[in-house]
Amino acid sequence: MIREFSSADVMFIVLAVRWTLILSAIAFAGGAVGGLLVALARTSASRALRRASAGFIQVFQGTPLLMQLFLVYFGLAVIGLPIDPLLAAAVALTLHASAYLGEIWRGSIEAVPPGQTEAATALALSYPHRMRHVVLPQAARIATAPTVGFLVQLIKGTSLASIIGFTELTRAGQIVNNATFKPFLVFGTVAALYFILCWPLSLMARRLEARMRLAVTR
Amino acid sequence: MSEDAVIMRAVNKYYGGFHALVDIDLTVRRGERIVICGPSGSGKSTLIRTINQLEAIQGGTIVVDGVELTAGGDNVARVRQDVGMVFQNFNLFPHMTVLENCVLSPMKTRKVPRAEAEATARHYLDRVRIPEQADKYPAQLSGGQQQRVAIARALCMKPRIMLFDEPTSALDPEMVKEVLDTMIDLAREGMTMLCVTHEMDFARAVADRVIFMDKGVIVEEGAPDAFFGNPKNERLRNFLGQIA
Protein backbone atom coordinates (compact mmCIF):
# COMPACT_ATOMS: atom_id res chain seq x y z
CA MET A 1 0.00 0.00 0.00
CA ILE A 2 2.57 2.54 1.13
CA ARG A 3 5.40 2.82 -1.37
CA GLU A 4 8.79 4.51 -1.35
CA PHE A 5 9.27 8.22 -2.21
CA SER A 6 10.88 7.77 -5.63
CA SER A 7 12.39 10.03 -8.26
CA ALA A 8 9.15 9.61 -10.22
CA ASP A 9 7.37 11.23 -7.30
CA VAL A 10 9.84 14.09 -7.31
CA MET A 11 9.27 14.49 -11.06
CA PHE A 12 5.51 14.51 -10.50
CA ILE A 13 5.81 17.27 -7.92
CA VAL A 14 8.26 19.33 -9.96
CA LEU A 15 6.08 19.08 -13.04
CA ALA A 16 3.11 20.31 -11.02
CA VAL A 17 5.00 23.57 -10.64
CA ARG A 18 3.85 24.42 -14.13
CA TRP A 19 0.21 24.45 -13.01
CA THR A 20 1.07 26.72 -10.12
CA LEU A 21 2.80 29.01 -12.60
CA ILE A 22 -0.01 28.85 -15.15
CA LEU A 23 -2.62 29.59 -12.49
CA SER A 24 -0.51 32.45 -11.10
CA ALA A 25 0.00 33.87 -14.59
CA ILE A 26 -3.70 33.74 -15.43
CA ALA A 27 -4.66 35.32 -12.11
CA PHE A 28 -1.99 37.99 -12.42
CA ALA A 29 -2.88 38.88 -16.01
CA GLY A 30 -6.59 38.90 -15.25
CA GLY A 31 -5.95 40.75 -12.02
CA ALA A 32 -3.88 43.35 -13.85
CA VAL A 33 -6.75 44.14 -16.20
CA GLY A 34 -9.33 44.02 -13.40
CA GLY A 35 -7.07 45.89 -11.01
CA LEU A 36 -6.51 48.72 -13.49
CA LEU A 37 -10.26 49.08 -13.98
CA VAL A 38 -10.84 49.00 -10.21
CA ALA A 39 -8.07 51.57 -9.61
CA LEU A 40 -9.43 53.90 -12.30
CA ALA A 41 -12.94 53.53 -10.88
CA ARG A 42 -11.68 54.21 -7.35
CA THR A 43 -10.02 57.45 -8.48
CA SER A 44 -12.72 58.56 -10.93
CA ALA A 45 -14.85 61.67 -10.65
CA SER A 46 -18.01 59.55 -10.54
CA ARG A 47 -19.24 58.85 -7.05
CA ALA A 48 -21.16 55.76 -8.23
CA LEU A 49 -18.00 54.24 -9.70
CA ARG A 50 -16.01 55.06 -6.58
CA ARG A 51 -18.63 53.45 -4.34
CA ALA A 52 -19.01 50.34 -6.48
CA SER A 53 -15.28 49.74 -6.72
CA ALA A 54 -14.79 50.39 -3.00
CA GLY A 55 -17.49 47.79 -2.28
CA PHE A 56 -15.80 45.29 -4.59
CA ILE A 57 -12.47 45.78 -2.83
CA GLN A 58 -14.03 45.48 0.62
CA VAL A 59 -15.82 42.23 -0.23
CA PHE A 60 -12.72 40.57 -1.65
CA GLN A 61 -10.30 41.86 0.97
CA GLY A 62 -12.72 41.15 3.80
CA THR A 63 -13.44 37.48 3.08
CA PRO A 64 -11.08 34.49 3.00
CA LEU A 65 -9.72 33.54 -0.39
CA LEU A 66 -10.81 29.99 0.34
CA MET A 67 -14.46 31.06 0.64
CA GLN A 68 -14.14 32.95 -2.63
CA LEU A 69 -12.81 29.77 -4.24
CA PHE A 70 -15.68 27.70 -2.86
CA LEU A 71 -18.27 30.23 -3.94
CA VAL A 72 -16.95 30.43 -7.49
CA TYR A 73 -16.43 26.65 -7.69
CA PHE A 74 -19.97 25.82 -6.65
CA GLY A 75 -21.36 28.98 -8.24
CA LEU A 76 -20.21 27.85 -11.68
CA ALA A 77 -22.44 24.83 -11.38
CA VAL A 78 -25.39 26.97 -10.31
CA ILE A 79 -25.15 29.13 -13.44
CA GLY A 80 -24.96 25.98 -15.55
CA LEU A 81 -21.25 25.92 -16.35
CA PRO A 82 -19.27 22.70 -16.00
CA ILE A 83 -17.45 22.34 -12.69
CA ASP A 84 -13.83 22.75 -13.66
CA PRO A 85 -11.26 23.31 -10.92
CA LEU A 86 -8.86 25.29 -13.16
CA LEU A 87 -11.63 27.59 -14.37
CA ALA A 88 -12.96 28.10 -10.85
CA ALA A 89 -9.52 28.77 -9.40
CA ALA A 90 -8.63 31.13 -12.25
CA VAL A 91 -11.85 33.12 -11.84
CA ALA A 92 -11.61 33.34 -8.04
CA LEU A 93 -7.92 34.27 -8.03
CA THR A 94 -8.49 36.83 -10.79
CA LEU A 95 -11.21 38.53 -8.73
CA HIS A 96 -9.01 38.35 -5.65
CA ALA A 97 -6.02 39.84 -7.52
CA SER A 98 -8.23 42.53 -9.09
CA ALA A 99 -9.26 43.73 -5.64
CA TYR A 100 -5.74 43.75 -4.20
CA LEU A 101 -4.02 45.21 -7.26
CA GLY A 102 -6.86 47.72 -7.59
CA GLU A 103 -6.18 48.93 -4.07
CA ILE A 104 -2.40 49.02 -4.55
CA TRP A 105 -2.73 50.93 -7.80
CA ARG A 106 -5.34 53.32 -6.40
CA GLY A 107 -2.77 54.32 -3.80
CA SER A 108 -0.09 54.70 -6.48
CA ILE A 109 -2.32 56.88 -8.64
CA GLU A 110 -3.17 59.05 -5.65
CA ALA A 111 0.52 59.34 -4.79
CA VAL A 112 1.17 61.18 -8.08
CA PRO A 113 1.12 64.88 -7.11
CA PRO A 114 -2.20 66.53 -8.02
CA GLY A 115 -0.25 69.27 -9.82
CA GLN A 116 0.52 66.73 -12.54
CA THR A 117 -3.14 66.18 -13.32
CA GLU A 118 -3.79 69.90 -13.06
CA ALA A 119 -1.03 70.76 -15.52
CA ALA A 120 -2.23 68.07 -17.92
CA THR A 121 -5.80 69.30 -17.60
CA ALA A 122 -4.71 72.90 -18.16
CA LEU A 123 -2.95 71.72 -21.33
CA ALA A 124 -6.37 70.51 -22.54
CA LEU A 125 -5.38 66.84 -22.44
CA SER A 126 -8.42 64.58 -22.20
CA TYR A 127 -8.89 62.12 -19.31
CA PRO A 128 -7.56 59.12 -21.30
CA HIS A 129 -4.52 61.09 -22.43
CA ARG A 130 -3.88 62.43 -18.94
CA MET A 131 -4.00 58.94 -17.50
CA ARG A 132 -2.05 57.19 -20.21
CA HIS A 133 0.73 59.71 -20.71
CA VAL A 134 1.02 61.61 -17.43
CA VAL A 135 -0.46 59.86 -14.39
CA LEU A 136 -0.11 56.12 -15.02
CA PRO A 137 3.57 56.16 -16.06
CA GLN A 138 4.41 57.91 -12.78
CA ALA A 139 2.05 55.70 -10.77
CA ALA A 140 3.64 52.60 -12.33
CA ARG A 141 7.03 53.47 -10.87
CA ILE A 142 5.52 53.80 -7.42
CA ALA A 143 3.48 50.61 -7.86
CA THR A 144 6.22 48.28 -9.08
CA ALA A 145 7.59 47.14 -5.72
CA PRO A 146 4.23 46.49 -3.98
CA THR A 147 2.94 44.81 -7.14
CA VAL A 148 5.82 42.33 -7.18
CA GLY A 149 5.23 41.82 -3.46
CA PHE A 150 1.61 40.97 -4.15
CA LEU A 151 2.63 38.55 -6.90
CA VAL A 152 4.49 36.56 -4.23
CA GLN A 153 1.30 36.42 -2.14
CA LEU A 154 -0.65 35.36 -5.21
CA ILE A 155 1.71 32.49 -6.05
CA LYS A 156 1.43 31.20 -2.49
CA GLY A 157 -2.34 31.77 -2.63
CA THR A 158 -2.71 29.41 -5.58
CA SER A 159 -2.02 26.56 -3.14
CA LEU A 160 -5.61 26.92 -1.96
CA ALA A 161 -6.76 25.68 -5.36
CA SER A 162 -5.63 22.25 -4.14
CA ILE A 163 -8.68 22.17 -1.88
CA ILE A 164 -11.08 22.25 -4.84
CA GLY A 165 -9.06 19.45 -6.42
CA PHE A 166 -6.87 21.32 -8.86
CA THR A 167 -3.55 19.52 -9.19
CA GLU A 168 -1.03 22.29 -8.77
CA LEU A 169 2.07 22.07 -6.61
CA THR A 170 0.41 21.63 -3.20
CA ARG A 171 -2.13 19.08 -4.48
CA ALA A 172 0.63 17.12 -6.16
CA GLY A 173 2.39 16.99 -2.78
CA GLN A 174 -0.76 15.71 -1.11
CA ILE A 175 -1.20 12.99 -3.72
CA VAL A 176 2.38 11.81 -3.32
CA ASN A 177 2.18 11.95 0.45
CA ASN A 178 -1.00 9.87 0.47
CA ALA A 179 0.87 7.16 -1.41
CA THR A 180 4.24 7.34 0.34
CA PHE A 181 3.43 8.83 3.73
CA LYS A 182 6.68 10.75 3.92
CA PRO A 183 5.20 14.11 4.91
CA PHE A 184 8.45 15.84 5.88
CA LEU A 185 10.20 14.81 2.71
CA VAL A 186 7.22 15.48 0.45
CA PHE A 187 6.05 18.80 1.89
CA GLY A 188 9.65 19.84 2.44
CA THR A 189 10.16 19.44 -1.30
CA VAL A 190 6.94 21.32 -2.03
CA ALA A 191 7.89 24.16 0.29
CA ALA A 192 11.36 24.36 -1.26
CA LEU A 193 9.81 24.69 -4.69
CA TYR A 194 7.54 27.52 -3.52
CA PHE A 195 10.58 29.17 -2.01
CA ILE A 196 12.51 28.91 -5.29
CA LEU A 197 9.60 30.59 -7.08
CA CYS A 198 8.97 33.31 -4.53
CA TRP A 199 12.34 34.20 -3.08
CA PRO A 200 13.79 35.90 -6.17
CA LEU A 201 10.58 37.90 -6.47
CA SER A 202 10.71 38.94 -2.82
CA LEU A 203 14.29 39.99 -3.30
CA MET A 204 13.36 41.98 -6.39
CA ALA A 205 10.48 43.67 -4.54
CA ARG A 206 12.80 44.69 -1.74
CA ARG A 207 15.39 46.04 -4.19
CA LEU A 208 12.74 48.01 -6.06
CA GLU A 209 11.40 49.40 -2.83
CA ALA A 210 14.84 50.53 -1.71
CA ARG A 211 15.39 52.16 -5.07
CA MET A 212 12.01 53.92 -4.82
CA ARG A 213 12.85 55.23 -1.35
CA LEU A 214 16.11 56.56 -2.70
CA ALA A 215 14.32 58.27 -5.57
CA VAL A 216 11.82 59.85 -3.21
CA THR A 217 14.33 61.15 -0.70
CA ARG A 218 16.71 62.42 -3.34
CA MET B 1 -15.93 87.33 -31.87
CA SER B 2 -16.23 89.75 -29.00
CA GLU B 3 -13.60 92.26 -27.98
CA ASP B 4 -13.27 90.69 -24.58
CA ALA B 5 -11.00 87.80 -23.70
CA VAL B 6 -12.66 86.91 -20.39
CA ILE B 7 -16.02 87.98 -19.01
CA MET B 8 -16.94 86.87 -15.49
CA ARG B 9 -20.40 87.79 -14.22
CA ALA B 10 -21.58 87.26 -10.65
CA VAL B 11 -19.23 84.30 -10.25
CA ASN B 12 -19.55 82.44 -6.96
CA LYS B 13 -17.44 79.54 -5.81
CA TYR B 14 -17.78 77.43 -2.69
CA TYR B 15 -15.47 74.82 -1.18
CA GLY B 16 -18.08 72.94 0.79
CA GLY B 17 -19.53 75.60 3.04
CA PHE B 18 -16.64 78.01 2.49
CA HIS B 19 -17.43 80.91 0.16
CA ALA B 20 -14.18 81.27 -1.80
CA LEU B 21 -15.32 83.66 -4.57
CA VAL B 22 -18.04 86.18 -3.87
CA ASP B 23 -19.95 87.79 -6.76
CA ILE B 24 -16.89 88.28 -8.95
CA ASP B 25 -17.42 90.61 -11.91
CA LEU B 26 -14.41 90.96 -14.14
CA THR B 27 -13.93 91.77 -17.78
CA VAL B 28 -10.54 91.29 -19.39
CA ARG B 29 -10.05 92.92 -22.78
CA ARG B 30 -8.10 91.21 -25.52
CA GLY B 31 -4.41 91.94 -25.05
CA GLU B 32 -4.91 93.28 -21.56
CA ARG B 33 -2.36 92.44 -18.83
CA ILE B 34 -3.83 92.02 -15.39
CA VAL B 35 -2.00 91.49 -12.14
CA ILE B 36 -3.89 90.05 -9.20
CA CYS B 37 -2.61 90.40 -5.68
CA GLY B 38 -3.95 89.99 -2.19
CA PRO B 39 -3.30 88.21 1.08
CA SER B 40 -2.92 84.45 1.33
CA GLY B 41 -6.24 82.66 1.10
CA SER B 42 -8.01 85.60 -0.54
CA GLY B 43 -9.03 83.54 -3.59
CA LYS B 44 -6.49 84.66 -6.20
CA SER B 45 -5.63 81.14 -7.33
CA THR B 46 -9.24 80.08 -7.20
CA LEU B 47 -10.20 83.03 -9.41
CA ILE B 48 -7.79 82.28 -12.23
CA ARG B 49 -8.40 78.53 -11.96
CA THR B 50 -12.08 79.02 -12.73
CA ILE B 51 -11.11 80.48 -16.11
CA ASN B 52 -9.87 77.11 -17.37
CA GLN B 53 -12.25 75.20 -15.10
CA LEU B 54 -9.62 73.62 -12.89
CA GLU B 55 -12.22 74.77 -10.38
CA ALA B 56 -15.93 74.50 -11.12
CA ILE B 57 -18.15 77.43 -10.15
CA GLN B 58 -21.48 77.26 -8.38
CA GLY B 59 -23.02 80.47 -9.67
CA GLY B 60 -22.61 83.06 -12.41
CA THR B 61 -21.21 82.85 -15.91
CA ILE B 62 -17.75 82.87 -17.44
CA VAL B 63 -17.21 83.56 -21.13
CA VAL B 64 -13.72 82.99 -22.51
CA ASP B 65 -12.99 84.16 -26.03
CA GLY B 66 -16.70 84.14 -26.80
CA VAL B 67 -17.21 80.60 -25.45
CA GLU B 68 -19.43 80.24 -22.43
CA LEU B 69 -17.77 77.77 -20.05
CA THR B 70 -20.90 76.80 -18.18
CA ALA B 71 -22.95 76.10 -21.31
CA GLY B 72 -21.88 72.45 -21.49
CA GLY B 73 -20.95 70.53 -24.63
CA ASP B 74 -17.24 70.57 -25.37
CA ASN B 75 -16.94 74.22 -24.34
CA VAL B 76 -14.59 73.49 -21.45
CA ALA B 77 -12.29 71.47 -23.72
CA ARG B 78 -12.32 74.28 -26.31
CA VAL B 79 -11.52 76.93 -23.73
CA ARG B 80 -8.63 74.90 -22.28
CA GLN B 81 -7.02 74.76 -25.72
CA ASP B 82 -7.12 78.54 -25.79
CA VAL B 83 -5.88 79.19 -22.26
CA GLY B 84 -2.36 78.37 -21.10
CA MET B 85 -1.47 78.12 -17.44
CA VAL B 86 1.78 78.36 -15.50
CA PHE B 87 1.92 77.12 -11.93
CA GLN B 88 3.96 78.05 -8.89
CA ASN B 89 5.57 74.59 -8.77
CA PHE B 90 6.12 74.31 -12.54
CA ASN B 91 4.36 70.93 -12.71
CA LEU B 92 6.52 69.67 -15.54
CA PHE B 93 6.07 65.98 -16.30
CA PRO B 94 9.18 64.49 -14.67
CA HIS B 95 9.23 61.28 -16.73
CA MET B 96 9.45 63.16 -20.03
CA THR B 97 12.19 65.27 -21.56
CA VAL B 98 11.66 68.97 -22.00
CA LEU B 99 10.82 68.42 -25.66
CA GLU B 100 8.35 65.64 -24.85
CA ASN B 101 6.69 67.89 -22.29
CA CYS B 102 6.25 70.49 -25.00
CA VAL B 103 4.92 68.28 -27.80
CA LEU B 104 2.57 66.06 -25.77
CA SER B 105 -0.61 68.09 -25.87
CA PRO B 106 -0.14 69.60 -29.32
CA MET B 107 0.24 66.05 -30.68
CA LYS B 108 -2.52 64.41 -28.65
CA THR B 109 -5.04 67.22 -28.39
CA ARG B 110 -4.44 69.25 -31.53
CA LYS B 111 -3.28 66.26 -33.60
CA VAL B 112 -0.21 68.16 -34.81
CA PRO B 113 2.30 65.84 -36.57
CA ARG B 114 5.45 65.20 -34.52
CA ALA B 115 7.86 67.03 -36.80
CA GLU B 116 5.73 70.16 -36.74
CA ALA B 117 5.14 69.92 -32.97
CA GLU B 118 8.87 69.58 -32.35
CA ALA B 119 9.65 72.53 -34.58
CA THR B 120 7.12 74.62 -32.66
CA ALA B 121 8.53 73.41 -29.35
CA ARG B 122 12.09 74.32 -30.35
CA HIS B 123 10.87 77.72 -31.50
CA TYR B 124 9.32 78.47 -28.09
CA LEU B 125 12.24 76.98 -26.16
CA ASP B 126 14.39 79.35 -28.14
CA ARG B 127 12.14 82.24 -27.21
CA VAL B 128 12.38 81.44 -23.50
CA ARG B 129 16.15 81.18 -24.09
CA ILE B 130 16.78 77.53 -23.31
CA PRO B 131 16.99 75.87 -26.74
CA GLU B 132 19.92 73.72 -25.59
CA GLN B 133 17.92 71.97 -22.84
CA ALA B 134 15.40 70.25 -25.09
CA ASP B 135 16.60 66.70 -24.44
CA LYS B 136 17.12 67.01 -20.70
CA TYR B 137 14.73 65.89 -18.00
CA PRO B 138 13.10 68.51 -15.77
CA ALA B 139 15.05 67.37 -12.70
CA GLN B 140 18.27 68.28 -14.52
CA LEU B 141 17.25 71.94 -14.81
CA SER B 142 17.30 74.83 -12.34
CA GLY B 143 14.01 76.18 -11.02
CA GLY B 144 14.14 79.18 -13.30
CA GLN B 145 14.83 76.98 -16.32
CA GLN B 146 11.99 74.65 -15.34
CA GLN B 147 9.57 77.53 -15.11
CA ARG B 148 10.65 78.81 -18.52
CA VAL B 149 10.06 75.33 -19.93
CA ALA B 150 6.60 75.42 -18.34
CA ILE B 151 5.93 78.71 -20.11
CA ALA B 152 7.18 77.31 -23.42
CA ARG B 153 5.07 74.18 -22.94
CA ALA B 154 1.96 76.31 -22.46
CA LEU B 155 2.82 78.46 -25.49
CA CYS B 156 3.15 75.38 -27.69
CA MET B 157 -0.63 75.10 -27.57
CA LYS B 158 -0.78 78.59 -29.15
CA PRO B 159 -3.04 79.97 -26.44
CA ARG B 160 -4.72 83.37 -26.71
CA ILE B 161 -4.76 83.86 -22.95
CA MET B 162 -2.11 82.99 -20.36
CA LEU B 163 -2.74 82.47 -16.67
CA PHE B 164 0.14 82.67 -14.19
CA ASP B 165 -0.27 81.57 -10.58
CA GLU B 166 2.66 82.98 -8.59
CA PRO B 167 5.17 81.81 -11.20
CA THR B 168 8.18 83.15 -9.31
CA SER B 169 7.22 82.33 -5.71
CA ALA B 170 9.01 78.98 -5.63
CA LEU B 171 12.20 80.34 -7.18
CA ASP B 172 15.48 81.34 -5.62
CA PRO B 173 15.82 85.13 -5.80
CA GLU B 174 18.49 85.04 -8.49
CA MET B 175 16.16 83.16 -10.82
CA VAL B 176 13.15 85.40 -10.46
CA LYS B 177 14.36 87.88 -13.02
CA GLU B 178 14.84 85.40 -15.87
CA VAL B 179 11.25 84.26 -15.51
CA LEU B 180 9.86 87.79 -15.18
CA ASP B 181 11.82 88.85 -18.27
CA THR B 182 10.22 86.00 -20.20
CA MET B 183 6.82 87.15 -19.03
CA ILE B 184 7.60 90.75 -19.99
CA ASP B 185 8.55 89.58 -23.51
CA LEU B 186 5.24 87.81 -23.72
CA ALA B 187 3.39 90.92 -22.56
CA ARG B 188 5.14 93.05 -25.19
CA GLU B 189 3.92 90.68 -27.89
CA GLY B 190 0.34 91.42 -26.92
CA MET B 191 -0.58 88.23 -25.07
CA THR B 192 -3.63 88.53 -22.83
CA MET B 193 -2.30 87.75 -19.37
CA LEU B 194 -3.70 87.28 -15.90
CA CYS B 195 -0.90 87.01 -13.36
CA VAL B 196 -1.22 86.31 -9.69
CA THR B 197 2.01 87.72 -8.32
CA HIS B 198 3.43 89.83 -5.57
CA GLU B 199 6.18 91.18 -7.84
CA MET B 200 5.05 94.76 -7.76
CA ASP B 201 7.84 95.97 -10.06
CA PHE B 202 6.51 93.58 -12.65
CA ALA B 203 3.02 94.96 -12.08
CA ARG B 204 4.23 98.52 -12.56
CA ALA B 205 6.16 97.61 -15.68
CA VAL B 206 3.59 95.60 -17.62
CA ALA B 207 0.15 95.65 -16.00
CA ASP B 208 -2.70 97.55 -17.56
CA ARG B 209 -4.69 96.94 -14.44
CA VAL B 210 -3.95 95.68 -10.94
CA ILE B 211 -6.60 93.89 -8.91
CA PHE B 212 -6.59 93.50 -5.15
CA MET B 213 -8.57 90.62 -3.66
CA ASP B 214 -9.50 89.97 -0.07
CA LYS B 215 -11.78 87.26 1.34
CA GLY B 216 -13.00 86.22 -2.10
CA VAL B 217 -13.96 89.74 -3.16
CA ILE B 218 -12.35 92.11 -5.65
CA VAL B 219 -11.80 95.03 -3.30
CA GLU B 220 -10.02 97.47 -5.55
CA GLU B 221 -8.74 97.66 -9.09
CA GLY B 222 -7.06 100.26 -11.19
CA ALA B 223 -4.16 101.23 -13.42
CA PRO B 224 -0.82 100.71 -11.62
CA ASP B 225 -0.25 104.43 -11.09
CA ALA B 226 -3.48 105.00 -9.24
CA PHE B 227 -3.40 101.57 -7.61
CA PHE B 228 0.01 102.03 -6.04
CA GLY B 229 0.05 105.82 -5.83
CA ASN B 230 -3.33 106.42 -4.33
CA PRO B 231 -4.87 103.24 -2.90
CA LYS B 232 -8.34 104.00 -1.54
CA ASN B 233 -9.08 100.85 0.39
CA GLU B 234 -7.55 100.53 3.80
CA ARG B 235 -6.89 96.81 3.55
CA LEU B 236 -5.02 97.46 0.31
CA ARG B 237 -2.97 100.17 2.00
CA ASN B 238 -2.06 97.72 4.76
CA PHE B 239 -1.25 95.04 2.23
CA LEU B 240 0.99 97.31 0.15
CA GLY B 241 2.70 98.40 3.34
CA GLN B 242 3.46 94.79 4.21
CA ILE B 243 4.91 93.64 0.89
CA ALA B 244 6.86 96.84 0.12
Ligand SMILES: Nc1ncnc2c1ncn2[C@@H]1O[C@H](COP(=O)(O)OP(=O)(O)OP(=O)(O)O)[C@@H](O)[C@H]1O
Ligand atom coordinates in the same frame (compact mmCIF):
# COMPACT_ATOMS: atom_id res chain seq x y z
N1 LIG C 1 -9.54 72.39 -2.54
C1 LIG C 1 -9.93 73.21 -1.54
N2 LIG C 1 -10.76 72.77 -0.59
C2 LIG C 1 -11.17 73.57 0.42
N3 LIG C 1 -10.80 74.86 0.55
C3 LIG C 1 -9.96 75.36 -0.37
C4 LIG C 1 -9.49 74.56 -1.46
N4 LIG C 1 -8.68 75.32 -2.22
C5 LIG C 1 -8.65 76.52 -1.62
N5 LIG C 1 -9.43 76.56 -0.52
C6 LIG C 1 -9.63 77.72 0.35
O1 LIG C 1 -10.13 78.78 -0.43
C7 LIG C 1 -9.53 80.00 -0.07
C8 LIG C 1 -8.89 80.63 -1.26
O2 LIG C 1 -7.81 79.85 -1.68
P1 LIG C 1 -6.83 80.29 -2.84
O3 LIG C 1 -5.89 79.18 -3.04
O4 LIG C 1 -7.61 80.76 -4.01
O5 LIG C 1 -6.11 81.52 -2.14
P2 LIG C 1 -4.92 82.38 -2.68
O6 LIG C 1 -5.38 83.80 -2.67
O7 LIG C 1 -4.42 81.85 -3.96
O8 LIG C 1 -3.85 82.19 -1.52
P3 LIG C 1 -2.25 82.00 -1.60
O9 LIG C 1 -1.67 83.36 -1.70
O10 LIG C 1 -1.93 81.35 -0.30
O11 LIG C 1 -1.96 81.13 -2.78
C9 LIG C 1 -8.55 79.67 1.05
O12 LIG C 1 -9.14 80.00 2.27
C10 LIG C 1 -8.33 78.19 0.94
O13 LIG C 1 -8.13 77.63 2.22
Ligand SMILES: [Mg+2]
Ligand atom coordinates in the same frame (compact mmCIF):
# COMPACT_ATOMS: atom_id res chain seq x y z
MG1 LIG D 1 -2.66 80.82 -4.54
